[in-house]
Amino acid sequence: MKKHVLLVAFSLLAGITMAQQKPAAKDQSAVDDSLLNSLGGNTKAEPVIATFKSTRLINTETTETNKKNTLNFIVTHRFGDIGGAEGGSKTLWGFDNSSDIYIGFEYGLTDNLDIDFGRSKFEQLLELGFKYNFLHQTSDNSMPVAMTVIGKVGLKPYSVTTNVFDDYTNRLNYFTQLIIARKFSSRFSFEIAPSFLRTNLPFPFLPGNEKNIFSLSAAGRLKVTKHMGIVLDYAHPFSNFRNNSTSPKFYAPSGIGIEIETGGHVFTLNFSNNQAISPINYLSDTESKWTKGQYRLGFTISRVFDLNSKHKGTYK
Amino acid sequence: MKYIALILLVWFSNNQTSQDIYVCKNAKINLFSSAPLEDIDATSNGGTSVFNASTGDLAFSVPIRSFQFQKSLMQEHFNENYMESDKFPNASFKGKVQEKIDVQKDGSFPVNVTGVFEVHGVKQNRTIKGTINISKGAVSLSSAFTVACKDHQIEIPKLVFQKIAETIQVKVAANYTAYKK
Numbered sequence: 440m441k442k443h444v445l446l447v448a449f450s451l452l453a454g455i456t457m458a459q460q461k462p463a464a465k466d467q468s469a470v471d472d473s474l475l476n477s478l479g480g481n482t483k484a485e486p487v488i489a490t491f492k493s494t495r496l497i498n499t500e501t502t503e504t505n506k507k508n509t510l511n512f513i514v515t516h517r518f519g520d521i522g523g524a525e526g527g528s529k530t531l532w533g534f535d536n537s538s539d540i541y542i543g544f545e546y547g548l549t550d551n552l553d554i555d556f557g558r559s560k561f562e563q564l565l566e567l568g569f570k571y572n573f574l575h576q577t578s579d580n581s582m583p584v585a586m587t588v589i590g591k592v593g594l595k596p597y598s599v600t601t602n603v604f605d606d607y608t609n610r611l612n613y614f615t616q617l618i619i620a621r622k623f624s625s626r627f628s629f630e631i632a633p634s635f636l637r638t639n640l641p642f643p644f645l646p647g648n649e650k651n652i653f654s655l656s657a658a659g660r661l662k663v664t665k666h667m668g669i670v671l672d673y674a675h676p677f678s679n680f681r682n683n684s685t686s687p688k689f690y691a692p693s694g695i696g697i698e699i700e701t702g703g704h705v706f707t708l709n710f711s712n713n714q715a716i717s718p719i720n721y722l723s724d725t726e727s728k729w730t731k732g733q734y735r736l737g738f739t740i741s742r743v744f745d746l747n748s749k750h751k752g753t754y755k
Numbered sequence: 756m757k758y759i760a761l762i763l764l765v766w767f768s769n770n771q772t773s774q775d776i777y778v779c780k781n782a783k784i785n786l787f788s789s790a791p792l793e794d795i796d797a798t799s800n801g802g803t804s805v806f807n808a809s810t811g812d813l814a815f816s817v818p819i820r821s822f823q824f825q826k827s828l829m830q831e832h833f834n835e836n837y838m839e840s841d842k843f844p845n846a847s848f849k850g851k852v853q854e855k856i857d858v859q860k861d862g863s864f865p866v867n868v869t870g871v872f873e874v875h876g877v878k879q880n881r882t883i884k885g886t887i888n889i890s891k892g893a894v895s896l897s898s899a900f901t902v903a904c905k906d907h908q909i910e911i912p913k914l915v916f917q918k919i920a921e922t923i924q925v926k927v928a929a930n931y932t933a934y935k936k
Contacts, residue, residue, distance in 0.1 A: 474776070474778060474805045474814075475803050475816050485820050486824075488835065489834070506827035506828070507827075550825060625839065665836045665910070665912065750863075
């Protein structure tokens with residue numbers, strides 16, 4: 440009898456403990472949450488996207504590359520000096536002149552590797568290069584920055600009456616840059632970019648000018664709305680010749696502007712003191728100064744075309 | 756002996772619930788909208804879902820980043836400008852199937868699921884129609900419904916409003932397997 444009572448008591452106890460576990464187990468949302476989480480996929484670290492909206496800010500390129508089989512067509516324009524001797528009402532504050540015009544094509548060979556071609560009015564420079572985004576920032580900060588490397592060759596094809604281009608290699612210039620960028624928040628991205636420029640014929644062609652210039656660029660973007668942001672861009676060439684030269688005087692190329700994205704287009708409207716658009720030109724030859732009115736309005740139109748044949752429609 | 760049987764009965768009756776839980780790790784979710792200039796079409800195979808057949812509780816979650824678009828730029832803008840997937844990484848639904856479903860019975864059952872639908876950090880109480888299919892113990896679910904961008908504070912800027920429809924058609928398909936602890 441005693442044994443029986445014990446067994447009944449035990450079975451009741453088992454029932455009670457089960458009953459106690461039951462409501463906890465049946466707290467369905469908690470179960471679902473832990474189950475959903477354990478099924479995974481929701482907390483994975485992702486590469487950070489859209490550090491910048493475009494492959495270029497004002498002067499400096501960004502870490503962004505074009506995705507595979509997409510073509511980015513770029514038109515950049517720099518008007519004449521707004522003030523100073525060249526500006527004012529007689530040139531409609533620079534609108535009559537164009538310091539530089541750049542037409543460029545960037546094509547994504549892979550999602551991270553671009554081949555780029557462009558032509559500048561300034562020095563008639565033709566340039567061909569590659570751009571490779573080899574490191575992506577991750578959402579969990581295990582990789583805090585994105586890194587992209589650029590390498591390009593510039594050719595000055597124009598005819599001259601002097602003998603400076605007798606050796607054809609004197610027409611060639613080389614530019615390489617490492618861009619290190621971080622998207623600090625969805626609004627603010629910043630990058631620094633050390634670079635090296637080699638001009639086989641020093642440009643401008645003046646006695647004492649150097650063939651090699653190291654420089655450091657810094658640029659950033661602060662979004663005001665989801666589609667519009669303020670961009671700042673600054674480059675500093677480390678050049679004794681440029682620091683010491685009094686005629687002409689050289690200045691650091693810099694710019695400020697706004698960036699507007701409308702789907703497949705990115706427009707940049709900016710003011711800059713540098714006349715040239717290509718780094719091969721603006722790092723070696725920026726002789727205009729903000730405080731003398733030697734700054735200009737400029738714009739960039741960037742338009743991405745998806746060349747994947749099976750992708751129908753356009754994204755304007 | 757009788758008592759051992761009783762104990763076992765109590766044990767089994769209480770353990771039964773865990774066998775009514777079904778999970779899906781690769782639910783397919785498709786977004787489609789037709790706009791004057793361009794259709795938007797994206798698919799994710801990364802949805803996860805839990806269905807408790809005994810209580811009718813149903814939960815869904817999908818990472819926004821798992822949606823694949825044909826056009827990479829559109830995918831970037833979807834994440835960056837519209838869904839803000841860095842702030843709101845998942846869309847989810849937690850609700851209850853209003854009809855009682857017997858998983859032992861084969862067939863196709865139309866259901867109404869009432870619960871909270873969360874997209875872009877904005878929660879909406881919704882009743883979503885769907886169909887639960889049961890075939891030899893295999894449970895699957897499908898549903899099609901629409902989501903209005905403005906219900907979830909997804910802003911469409913005036914500059915691009917022609918390209919983006921204000922309502923998105925969502926299709927969901929999930930094949931469940933019984934969950935084993």
